[in-house]
Each structure stands twice: as C-alpha cells, then as structure tokens.
Amino acid sequence: MNAASPHIDPPLAMLAELTYRCPLRCPYCSNPLEMTAASGDMDTGQWLGVIEEAADMGVLQIHFSGGEPTVRQDLEDMVGRAEVLGIYTNLITSGVLIDQARLEGLADRGLQHIQLSFQGTEEAGADRIGGFRGGHRKKLETARLAGEIGLPLTINAVMHRQNMDDLESMIQMAVDFGAKRLEVAHVQYYGWGLRNRAALVPTREQLEHATEIVEAARERLKGILVFDYVVPDYYARYPKSCMGGWGRQFLNVTPSGRVMPCHAAETIPDMTFDSVGERPLLDIWEQSEAFTRFRGTGWMPEPCRSCDRREIDWGGCRCQALALTGNAAATDPVCEKSPEHERIAALAAAEAAAGTDEFEYRRFGQGG
C-alpha cells in the first residue's frame, strides 16, 4: 500500500466509545484529558445508524467501550442490533455497574464476550489505583457472574510500576474465574497515562521480570489461558505496529460521533476529524484527511521510508511521536533507529527510579 494505490480494505473492527462517563478515575485512562460532558453523547438512534453503516462496510467486530459503556441503558439495543447484522460484539467494561440481570440481559441480546479490567488483586491497592472505593469487590462479583452465565471472559490486567507485584496473582485469578484469555497490558503513555507517567513507568528490571513471568505462565497454561501481552515500548528496540497501521484495520467513534484512527488521535493538533451523520462512514474511512494522512508508507520520513520493517510496524505510533518529539510525522522515538531513542529510554529509567507514587486522577475537564 502506498500513495499511488489508494484502495484500502474496510476496517476489521470498530471501537464504539459510547460515553466518557465512568465511576472510576484510573490515572492511566485512555480517554482524552479534555472530555465532553454527557450532553454531547450521541443518542440511541445515532448509534444504531453508526452500527448499520459499520455492518454495510464489512466491519467484523464491535468493541463497546467508553468511559463505562454500561452507564448507558440502551447498550442492550446496540448489542442486539449489531448481532442481528452479524457483527461480533464485545463489551469492554470496568464491571462495577453490572448486576446479574444486566449481564443476563446483554447475553440474551447476543453479547459474545466481555473484557473486564482489574487494577490489581489486593482490594485496598486496586481501589486506590481506580480511585473508586468498593470497585474491586464489584469486579470480582462481575467476573464470577460471567462464569456462572457462561459468557466468555477476558481479564484485562493493567500493569505498571505500582502493581507489578500482583502479576502472578492476577494470572491465578484469571484461571480461577475460568477466563480463557488474559491481557497483561502495561500502561501506554497517552492522555492520562502520559500525564501520570512518572508514577506509572516500570523500571527495566521490573519489565524484564514481568516478561519472564508471562512467558513461563504462557507455557504452563497452554490450552487453558491465552495471553495477550502488551509491553511498554519505551524499553523496546522497535515500536509497536500501532493499531495494525494507521487507518488499516481499525476505526474509533467517540461519544459525540467523531471518527478517528485511534483513541488518542485527537491529540494531534492540526488534524481535523469528520463526524458520523455528516459524512458516510465508508467515505470517512477511505477518503478523509485524518485517515489518509499517515496511511501506508508514503508519508514516512527517513529512516522509516527505506526501513525493511516499514510494512511490519507501519512507522509505529503517531501519537507517541507527537507526545515525545512534538511532531506527529516524526519517526517513533522508541525505535532504535530514531535519534531520540536513547533519550527516551533514559527518560523512562530516570522517571521509574525517581518518580512520585502520587496520581493525578482522571476527571472531566469542564466539571463534568
């Protein structure tokens, strides 16, 4: 794929951020620092329209997310519509607002899978990180309910410097709940995570230890628990293939209907985003400025342009390049071929060694 061959397959998956409202205040939330209030959320009819368009385009999976998607009482209608249209439905949730009736209702409408996040395995520590007292207990109950109902479950263990000691018990917890999949996701440094990086970034030794634990457990639990391991790439040689390449596989719809290549793309200051309802979703995907600017390899600077990994990692992450260099079109500085590489690794190590443990908790920008 390059600028001379504009054909692009439709996206495989859509992330539907139904609202930014959430009772938790996790200091690494992927939502933007400035969030729109609930009054800006699209209504049921608008979302059902988006789902219809996604189905027509050939989207295979919808991830219902937020914020906390179960804040919305019309989630069932959206799940039901997606399932009728043949789209695989996944709920990404904190689990703190779900009771048995709600979970059964969602399963009855066809919900295929639930991804439940945990902040730790020890109650006081987990509740401190999530900024919501009683949250951990509610999550445990939701995990148990998912098992009882037989709803396939992924545990999403969000890991960072302050909860890394919980990793072994997190793996055991996933097995005990009958989860078939465990996402060990080191915090990524965008939005709130970037704001709190000094309190979150692990030491290189912590990261190496965590990787050893995951590799050993992956072997030991083969056929029982599938691992998805997301590393903090500040310490890596090469950048991640962010979103499988800009505008290649994935689109994100925000609560107010803006369509973005990833949930952090709004941080790119000179980029404009189209909204559903104003322009057809397929047209936004194929033609819009936001989706085409970093699609393929034509936009790449050196050393990316001539790199033999250019269609492996697709230039890494544009939002990370912006966050760390001030230029979204720069080589992702976590790549060892970037002139910034050493500086970033040193920065991470220094923050891990000296950073505070104090969080700045997620909040709505305008008093929401």
Add this chain to the structure above:
Amino acid sequence: MAAAVTIGEASVPHLPRGVRLKFDKPRDQWVLLAPERMFVLDDIALEIVKCCDGKASVAAIADDLSARFEAPRDTVAKDVIILLQDFADKGVVAA
C-alpha cells in the same frame, strides 16, 4: 482448574461459545471470529472447521475428508489433529 484439551481420534470437536465461523464478504475469505481476535481460514482449515459440529469425532472427520478429497487417511488424520490442536490451544476449538 480447567484442563488443557488434547485432540485425538476420539475427540469430538466443536466451536465454543464466543467463537463464530463467518464468511467475510468484503475480503472474500472465511474467518473464525473469537474474543478480540480473528483467524483467516484457508480452504483446508475451512473444511475441517465446518466439520466441528459437536457430533462428529476426529476419526469420523478424517474418514469423511479422506473420502471426499481422495487423500490418504493417515495423512488427513494427522493434518486434522495438528490443526485442531493448534486451535484448541488458542481457545477457538473445544472438545
């Protein structure tokens, strides 16, 4: 704790809840949709997965495919077991 599945001739494979076989029209391919993952199936994998109905054993599936594709049964059985074991390890086939 759940035990890992070992696929053999007597196993009766099926797609577990949360895994769905679907024809992906825009890309002209068959896929297995699974939690936050998907697997593109080639022609052989598709024929095998289509047989995973929770009724036919691996032995019966090997008999069937061997007859339909006029291939040596031993080779077919071996290929079926390797593919289904891989899918079982990935959690997209149960038995």
